[in-house]
Amino acid sequence: MRQGIWKLATVFRATLALSAAVTAMTVSLQTAVVSAAEAATPTVPTVAFLSLDDYASMFGREAAAEIQPTTGPEVFRTTSGKLISTDSGKALAPQRDPGGSTPWYQALWADTDKRGTYVPTRFGDANIGYSHYASRHNLITSAPFRVIRNTSKPIVDQGAHIEYQALLTDLSNGSIKIKVRMVTQAANRTDDGRYVSPDGRNIGTITAYCEGVTKCPAWVNQIT
Structure with missing residues (x-):
């Protein structure tokens, strides 16, 4: 009787050991598969618009003059986790009234920039403001304008004529994909006197565009 119980106990222990070995092997195999899949998946770079101040702070150097253009279709990730493809087809139609x-x-x-300069972007018309540059330069998103808040030294600062620059940057290495220039008027009227703001505040954005091209690539407007 005792011998039979001992045999059963031995078989039970052997079964447990085999089960544990199989479980360990399964987990190891699953881990290897996941690691292989991760290794085979290319890293998607995260991009964001930076001011000149932010760029220098993050990368310890001034922004390079050259833009590192995309080579064929690429995929980027925004800081909010949104995936963006540069292969987005034809340009988006500007918003209209x-x-x-x-x-x-x-x-x-x-x-408002770090010096306290107020920069509104007004609806505008065919000559100034959003309606002008959205149609002419295919720039719809307001994302580049947010770098104004972090700018202490605009790229051009000549009296009421102030220009800001937003750098769409690969945060992993500092390469610049797009530069957006924003031309503004820090006075309540344009130089020619054609436009005077009824609120008495700065005219703000005259125009904005992606540097080096007539129209911004459609994918830039996916960054919001």
């Missing part, structure tokens, strides 16, 4: 009732001076958004 179907009724034509929006006054040129209505501010769509506004930012």
Whole structure:
């Protein structure tokens, strides 16, 4: 009787040991498969618009003059986790005012630089503001303008004429994919006197564009 119980116990222990070995082997195999899959998946770089100040702070150097263009279709990730492909087809149609009732001076958004300069982007018309540059330069997103808040030294600073620069940067290595220039008027009227802001504040954005091209690539507008 005792011998039979001993044999059963021995078989039970052997079964447990075999089960544990199989479990360990399965986990090891699963880990190897996941590691192989991760190794085979290319790293998606994270990009963001930076001011000149932020770029120097993050990378310890001034931004390079040259843009490192994309070579064929590429995929980027925004800081919010959104994936963006540079292979996005034809340009997006700029937003319009179907009724034509929006006054040129209505501010769509506004930012203030580190020196306290107020920079609104007004709806505008064919000559200034959002309506001008959205149509002419295919720039719809407001994302580049947010770097104004982190700018202490604009790239051009000549009286009321102030220009800011937003650098779309690969945060892993500092390579610059796109430079957006924002030309602004820090006065309540344009130099020629054609436009005077009813609110008495700065005219703000005159135009904005992606440097080096007539129209911004459509994928830039996916960065919001």
